[in-house]
Amino acid sequence: MGSLGGIPLYVLEFGDELVYFSPYTITLFLLALTFTLLAIVSRPERQVDVAFGGDAYTTKIISVDEMRFRRFMAIACGLASMGAMVTGDVFNFTLFTAMVGITNVGIVAAVKSPHVQDAAYQYGLVALSATVPLFGAAALYAAATGSLSMIELAKGTLPAVPLVAKALLVIGVVGEGMAPFYAAKAEMFRAPGAPYVIMCSLSSLLIFLRVAEVVMIG
Amino acid sequence: MIAELVLAMLFGLLLLGIHRKVIARIQRRPGPPVWQEILHAAKFSFKTTWVPATASGALFAGIVLVAVGIWTAAFFVMMxxxxxxxIFGIYMLHKIVEHAFGLSSGSPYGKFGGVRSVISAASEIPLFVSVAVIGLFTGSLELTEITAWEAVHGPLFFTAFPAVVAMYLVLLSKMPFGPFSIVESKELVSGYKTEHFGAWRAGLEVCNGLKTTVLLATFLLVFAGQLPVLWMVIGMILLTVSLSFACAVTPMLSPFDSVTIQSLVTALMLVYAGIVFTGVLP
Incomplete structure (x- = not known):
């Protein structure tokens, strides 16, 4: 553990449940917190679109109802991301990751555009499918090592985590967090409502960064 | 630490100036003076500063502070x-910062710069499998422990050469005017930073200076080991000049080609990581 994200600065134990702050997890946690605060205080931008073949342009305005819903989902996404960053338990990490996937769908599905909704629907199917390898990986971690605690796994005293469990965990995270990287569906990450769309990108990247640490443990 | 931070920022801007000068000379242009990027940062600090009427105000301004903040943190971690x-987590988060820069203004140019940033992130993330390779060789990801390992076993430059190539590609993708600089391509005016002027752009210049210093210094620390300060400075200048050559003689790729090439290198790195994993670990 100490050789990956730095020596844990503070560990909070709830029985088997662990929350720990290392230099790495605290960096990621603070970023999730910062962007969540930005999502709370920012109003959405008015995206300008230039009409093809002329000088005309239009601006997209987000209704108050849509803004409220997407802001709520962005805050929920931020909270889930913060949880995923500091948890020291593999199962909790998968739970938070699944929640990030659900809230990401919510952030983009609320946009009143058929193209964005179509992209959100397809992403939703991917995220739904990804829960199988995601939770399967957590089950394999528990079955193979007898523990889900990252600190216990990092000690090296438990049996090694099977490679297939790590692979399934990565596949699950990729599926849940692929919203902003789903290049064929750019409608999602160029949709209006920058503070909320950014939360979508940020949460996905954060869980990618955290899973890189998780799979190197054990 | 504040003095070191300011020096690192100024040195990074100087390296970016050298980068522009070398590219210009290769292309038989006089080019700007090497301190032009420092002048840019100073100039923008005193320019009129505004927030566009269509922008998401708090995000538009706040993201500049986040950009400076994350690279200050990266510099602190490196030191x-x-x-x-x-450090490489922060490198990837810079992609999100670019995305936020682009989307927050409401400008179509900024938006497409931000979109390209996210697309290129998709192909750059897996390049960090080379970080895992470094971990497999040295048994640690702490810079102090990596340099200590190199003091005993020799530089990783020779031990893990494919990882050097992958990281060099990561550096190249962050240099302006390079083959992978699709986020600030001229058909998008200035891409994600089109609408950020005045003090906002000065903040972005500070961020770019710090980013350049941190990435080049980290590359040398990881692959060449702990060097004396003078050798570190010379190494960073030489590295910049080599990157400038690559940028000067390579046309900017289309977004599709850019992502394809990075993905191919990633596939090769995954194979290499697999070989290291089975060869290094018992």
Missing amino acids: TGGSLLI
Whole structure:
């Protein structure tokens, strides 16, 4: 553990449940917190679109109802991301990751555009499918090592985590967090409502960064 | 630490000036003076500063502070010999910062710059499998422990050469006017930073200076080991000149080609990581 994200600065134990702050997890946690605060205080931008073949342009305005819903989902996404960053338990990490996937769908599905909704629907199917390898990986971690605690796994005293469990965990995270990287569906990450769309990108990247640490443990 | 931070920022801007000068000379242009990027940062600090009427105000301004903040943190981690994982985590988060820069203004140019940033992130993330390779060789991701390992076993430059190539590609993708600089391509005016002027752009210049210093210094620390300060400075200048040559003689790729090439290198790195994993670990 100490050789990956730095020596844990503070560990909070709830029985088997662990929350720990290392230099790495605290960096990621603070970023999730910062962007969540930005999502709370920012109003959405008015995206300008230039009409093809002329000088005309239009601006997209987000209704108050849509803004409220997407802001709520962005805050929920931020909270889930913060949880995923500091948890020291593999199962909790998968739970938070699944929640990030659900809230990401919510952030983009609320946009009143058929193209964005179509992209959100397809992403939703991917995220739904990804829960199988995601939770399967957590089950394999528990079955193979007898523990889900990252600190216990990092000690090296438990049996090694099977490679297939790590692979399934990565596949699950990729599926849940692929919203902003789903290049064929750019409608999602160029949709209006920058503070909320950014939360979508940020949460996905954060869980990618955290899973890189998780799979190197054990 | 504040003095070191300011020096690192100024040195990074100087390196970016050298980068522009070398590219210009290769292309038989006089080019700007090497201190032009420092002048840019100073000039923008005193220019009129505004927030566009269509922008998401708090995000538009706040993201500049986040950009400066994350690279200040990366510099601090590098100076204290912290975890490589944090530095490259921050590198990837810079993609999100670019995305936020682009989307927050409401401008179509900024928006497409931001979109390209996210697309290129998709192909750059897996390049960090090379970080895992470094971890497999040295048994640690702490910079102090990596340099200590190199003091005993020799530089990783020779031990893990494919990882050097992958990281060099990561550096190249962050240099302006390079083959992978699709986020600030001229058909998008200035891409994600089109609408950020005045003090906002000065903040972005500070961020670019710090980013350049941190990435080049980390590359040398990881692959060449702990060098004396003078050798470190010379190494960073030479590295910049080599990157400038690559940028000067390579046309900017289309977004599709850019992502394809990075993905191919990633596939090769995954094979290499697999070989290292089975060869290094019992």
